Amino acid sequence: MRSAVRTYALAVDAPDPLPKEGIQPAAGHFARGCAICHGAPGEPRSPAALAMLPQPPDLSRVVGQWEDAELFRIVKHGVRFTGMPAWPTQARDDEVWSMVAFLRKLPTMEGTAYRALAYGDRPAPPMKPSRFDEALAECTRCHGADGMGYSPLTPVLAGQKEGYLVESLNAYLERQRPSGMMQLSVQATDRALLPDLARHFASLPRQKVLGTAKDERVREGEQIARQGRPALKVPACLGCHQDAARNPLYPVLAGQPQAYLARQLLLFREGSRSGRPFSHLMVSAAEHLSDADIERVSAYFSILPRED
Ligand code: HEC
Ligand code: HEC
Numbered sequence: 001m002r003s004a005v006r007t008y009a010l011a012v013d014a015p016d017p018l019p020k021e022g023i024q025p026a027a028g029h030f031a032r033g034c035a036i037c038h039g040a041p042g043e044p045r046s047p048a049a050l051a052m053l054p055q056p057p058d059l060s061r062v063v064g065q066w067e068d069a070e071l072f073r074i075v076k077h078g079v080r081f082t083g084m085p086a087w088p089t090q091a092r093d094d095e096v097w098s099m100v101a102f103l104r105k106l107p108t109m110e111g112t113a114y115r116a117l118a119y120g121d122r123p124a125p126p127m128k129p130s131r132f133d134e135a136l137a138e139c140t141r142c143h144g145a146d147g148m149g150y151s152p153l154t155p156v157l158a159g160q161k162e163g164y165l166v167e168s169l170n171a172y173l174e175r176q177r178p179s180g181m182m183q184l185s186v187q188a189t190d191r192a193l194l195p196d197l198a199r200h201f202a203s204l205p206r207q208k209v210l211g212t213a214k215d216e217r218v219r220e221g222e223q224i225a226r227q228g229r230p231a232l233k234v235p236a237c238l239g240c241h242q243d244a245a246r247n248p249l250y251p252v253l254a255g256q257p258q259a260y261l262a263r264q265l266l267l268f269r270e271g272s273r274s275g276r277p278f279s280h281l282m283v284s285a286a287e288h289l290s291d292a293d294i295e296r297v298s299a300y301f302s303i304l305p306r307e308d
């Protein structure tokens with residue numbers, strides 16, 4: 001196992017620095033998807049886990065033995081013939097890198113710091129939430145009670161269109177929108193509660209916008225949003241994303257964190273977010289966006305106040 005991991009990892013390029021902004025959702029994912037076998041700071045491994053062969057190690061003791069690329073390889077692909085599972089989706093690598101960033105913090109993390117990251121300011125919800133308040137406690141671990149999200153890679157749910165939220169939850173559930181983090185959470189939650197959760201988050205007020213400085217980048221982003229890049233076949237974004245009354249499945253972008261918007265545009269551009277009835281509209285809108293234009297247009301929408 002060790003030499004296979006080392007060999008495969010030679011072909012992996014680790015980002016430097018690791019994506020620290022992904023540590024919170026990775027901790028949230030760890031609590032549901034990893035701690036059951038590996039334990040966590042302040043949560044020792046269960047007797048059942050200790051009886052497994054091979055035994056899932058206490059990760060805080062062993063991660064130091066691996067390079068970043070090796071941890072990536074283990075977490076993405078799992079370890080065959082052991083209980084160690086692969087990441088729930090193979091369609092994107094960014095979430096796995098967030099997990100590697102979290103694993104690097106494990107050896108020095110105290111139980112209180114871990115619980116704050118993984119559960120927010122509330123007690124841990126049950127593994128199979130079946131009442132509305134339990135399900136809500138599951139979501140607010142990462143999205144916050146105010147629906148604003150604890151990480152710039154987590155979307156603001158507060159004030160998003162209800163129809164779009166329902167559509168997105170179904171997309172995760174049916175594995176048509178790849179996200180290991182969301183997939184695990186929606187699969188654990190009673191399906192009948194998903195529309196109620198969507199209605200709840202849609203009804204929350206969207207709070208302050210993160211920044212308002214109109215720098216050069218934002219001005220160029222605004223131009224793309226208003227006019228597109230006709231020579232490159234990039235459509236004007238506001239045609240679909242401005243009017244709140246337009247199609248309930250066209251999401252509101254105003255006030256979303258820039259890192260989240262940029263990440264989604266990359267996923268559309270590479271075709272990995274493509275499974276739903278309206279996704280092709282965005283795949284073709286993002287297809288010809290350059291990396292720099294993705295940065296610009298995301299910066300613009302992130303500081304845009306919500307109308308309505
Ligand atoms: C069902 C139990 C189970 C779950 C869930 C699980 N693991 Fe593991 N994991 C194992 C076992 C068993 C091994 C030991 C494999 C071996 O020694 O060959 C392992 C090994 C590892 C290793 C290599 C450590 C070492 O030095 O051997 C890492 C890193 C790791 N797991 C991370 C994770 C992460 C991150 C998650 C959650 C996304 C996770 N695991 C979920 C059972 C599990
Ligand atoms: C472990 C952290 C975590 C938990 C728990 C979690 N989410 Fe998420 N959520 C995320 C992240 C990260 C994303 C972005 C995923 C992506 O890139 O597609 C996301 C995306 C979403 C989206 C898509 C929004 C958009 O603008 O496209 C919805 C809807 C959502 N979550 C609702 C929920 C609900 C409802 C729950 C509870 C059942 C929940 N989430 C639990 C982290 C989490």
Ligand code: HEC
Pocket residue numbers: 155224225234235236237238239240241249250251253261262264265273274275276278279280281282285286297298
């Ligand atoms: C023809 C209509 C249309 C145009 C033009 C359009 N979009 Fe979209 N956009 C959509 C639809 C529909 C979705 C939801 C797709 C899905 O969930 O699969 C979406 C989703 C998105 C998302 C994901 C939001 C989230 O919460 O996850 C981003 C970011 C986005 N669009 C940015 C842009 C940008 C930037 C442009 C301009 C370059 C643009 N869109 C142009 C219709 C459009």
